[in-house]
Every structure is written in C-alpha cells, then in structure tokens.
Amino acid sequence: MSDTRKQEIGLMLSIVLIFGLAALVDARAATLDTFIIWGFAMPLVMVAAMGQIPVLLCGHVDISIGSLLALSAILVGMLFRAWPEMPLVLGFLAGTCIGALLGVINGFLVTRLRIHSIIVTLGTLSLFRGLTFIVSDSRQIDPNDLPGELIALSQVGGLGVPPIMIVVAVIVAAMFVLIHRSGIGGLFYAVGANEFAARMRGIATDRMVLLAFVLSGALVGLTGVLFASRFGYVNPAATGSGFELQVISAAVVGGVSIAGGRGSVIGCALGVMLIAAIEVIMPKIGISRVWQDVVFGLIVLAALGIDRAIQTRGGRKTQQGDAA
Secondary structure (H helix, E strand, O other), X not given: OOHHHHHHHHHHHHHHHHHHHHHHHOHHHHOHHHHHHHHHOOHHHHHHHHHHHHHHHOXXXXXXXXXXXXXXXXXXXXXXXXXXXOOHHXXXXXXXXXXXXXXXXXXXXXXXXXXXXXXXXHHHHHHHHHHHHHHHOOOOEOHHHOOHHXXXXXXXXXXXXXXXXXXXXXXXXXXXXHHHOOHXXXXXXXXXXXXXXXXXXXXXXXXXXXXXXXXXXXXXXXXXXXHHHHHOOEOOOOOOOOHHHHHHHHHHHOOOOOOOOOOOHHHHHHHHHHHHHHHHHHHHOOXXXXXXXXXXXXXXXXXXXXXXXXXXHHHHHHHHHHHO
C-alpha cells in the first residue's frame, strides 16, 4: 500500500475518531445539527484547496489567495450592484476569470523573474488587498447588492442539500480527473518531483507552473463568488483575511507535500474535512479558543513532520537503489 493511500485511510479514521470521542464527551456534539454545521464549514476552503493542489505539486505555495479572493469577490459584487439583472452564470464566470487573471500575475512573476513563490505571493497578497480597497473605495458589498439567487445557493434546496454543495462536489470531481486521470496531472507531479529532470525530458516547466497558478487563481476567484453567496456580504478588510492559512494547512494535513511531487485530491479533500471537523467539534465540547489554536497548530506541525519523514524515507530508498 502506498504512503498516499495510508495517509488517506488515516485521515478517514481520524475524522471518525474525532466525532466518536466528541460523542463520548458530550452526546450533543454529534447531533444532526453538528454535521450540518460541519458541512457548511467546508465549501469555501474545499474549492480553494483544490486550486492549491497543482501549485503545491509543482513545489510552490500561493499565500496571496486570501487577498485574491477578496478582490475577486468585491469586483463581482460591484458588477451585481451596477447590473442587478446580470445572469448568475456571468457572475461566476466573471469571478473565475478575474481570479485566473490574478493567477497569471503570480505565475508570471514566479516563472519570469525567478523569484521564490512565497516572496512573490507575499507581495501580491498586499497588492491585491490594496487594490480591493481602491476599487471598492473601502465600501462593503451588502446583501441588498447581491441577487437573491446567489444567496439561495447556500440555503437548503428541494433535495435537502444546498446547491453550493453540488458545486463543490463537481469541482472536486473535475480536479480528480485533471490530476489523476489526465496527462496534465502527471506533468505537475514531474515538475515538483525534480524540475531539472522534468526540463531535460522536454516538459515546459515554466508553462506548467504558470498553469498551476492560473488554476489556483481561477478556483479562488470562484470561491470569492461562493463567499458572497455563503455570507451575503463582502468586506474589503475582513473577507479572506487568514484564508490562505486555512487552505494551505488543510492541503498539507491532507498529505499534499509542500516540497512538491506528492499528494492526492482525495487526501486534500479529507484534510479539509478533518480541519473543519476539528473547528466545529472543539467549541461543542467546551475547548476554549486559546486551546483550539494550540490543537490546530499541533496538527499542522504533525502533518509537516509526517511529510518530512516520508520525504526522508523516499530519499533513502532512492540512494539504496542507486547504490545497488
């Protein structure tokens, strides 16, 4: 059994264990309402984490996504405010395209200027947030600026499932096909595993890195529209603040290596589910906010430790193979 498969099974068992222990501590912590809250805690992080997968697989990190989300969301909100009759599908398309364009900026700076992605996206994090204030004139998008159909996407529908959940499921399925069932996914893995070797094999590594940032930006831009649906407002200062930490942490906990070349869509999705379960359960069983941060930090550090151990073991196997 591969390390990736073992991690996925471990994540599934961890989720079951968390809810099981919570039920033992307080039976009210494992009610239907808790599972509903858990479901609503996942969509935004899930979609953005799907976009972060190709970036991480290529050995890069995008920490600008919180500000990118805010800028995309505020621009789409302004479109809806100026054009109340705009079809909902155009709003989603606009958010996705805006995010993709911002992703092009990140990818271009990383590939052309040869600046580390952390440095680049740290800069664009501030740039995009500043632009959010400028274009909106520091004015918030309020519920009455958004179409009722958009708000309704995050409300329980006729099948008992909010439409936003269906959107998320489709995106996860599409990313699974892209990463695990297409040649493009294999190229992402190759670039992250050994960029020099990938280049020697004729892979256009810069193009793949640029594509990864564009995909990330597009899905985060889409997340911005979903944010407006979920919460009914877009605030230039608060929207997306700290969002990048949630997304990257969930992906890393899900087994997507920050060193590149390893990870899976299923593992990432399970990582999002695990982090959401912890965030929902801890207040239910009376754990204070201070200890919630401690527990969350320990989980992320443990995930990084596991990731490092797998990398070290993989390196030893490679050395042993070379020696043989």
